[in-house]
Amino acid sequence: AQTVTQSQPEMSVQEAETVTLSCTYDTSESNYYLFWYKQPPSRQMILVIRQEAYKQQNATENRFSVNFQKAAKSFSLKISDSQLGDTAMYFCALYNAGNNRKLIWGLGTSLAVNP
């Protein structure tokens, strides 16, 4: 079975500081993709970053970066220089490129950035 686990239901961080959100997953596929999505209070889902499993280099998008540990099946998101606008739910998702092609979602981590 494919699963995605986000073990931190809620987190908070002070503005300008760094925070790391954890995500672990389980899959038997060798070809897969991992995503972090952000959902602000508006409820719109916004892609933050994506990682191809075959790439060893960790993906980076401005202040957002991931620590992809393939052997450990871990995919954490680091937010540097946190901003008030980063306050949102963050979802980790796994996409298998095999026969069962759909996104498997974690339950999310609610992040509050405090002034």
Next chain:
Amino acid sequence: DARVTQTPRHKVTEMGQEVTMRCQPILGHNTVFWYRQTMMQGLELLAYFRNRAPLDDSGMPKDRFSAEMPDATLATLKIQPSEPRDSAVYFCASGQGVDPGNTIYFGEGSWLTVV
């Protein structure tokens, strides 16, 4: 700026009424997803289409829900009859299916309240 468009944004209806939600995927995208999000269940995949053909609707209650793509620019999700437990945010998302790990783009969601 291409985006997924959903209507209605908000809907309040009485139990037993029919509800139809519509989605216009991004032009050129051939994969369309319907998701439901609730506090209790998180994000659930209801159905997904590729090239207008339904590939997976196993997450959808068949007795009252139906999803269709009358053409490449319109996807619909219908609930008949609606029940209070259907209250949720319904998201449509689209992607380009050639690369299985391609990013999917979410609409802003349709907030449904059934009273």
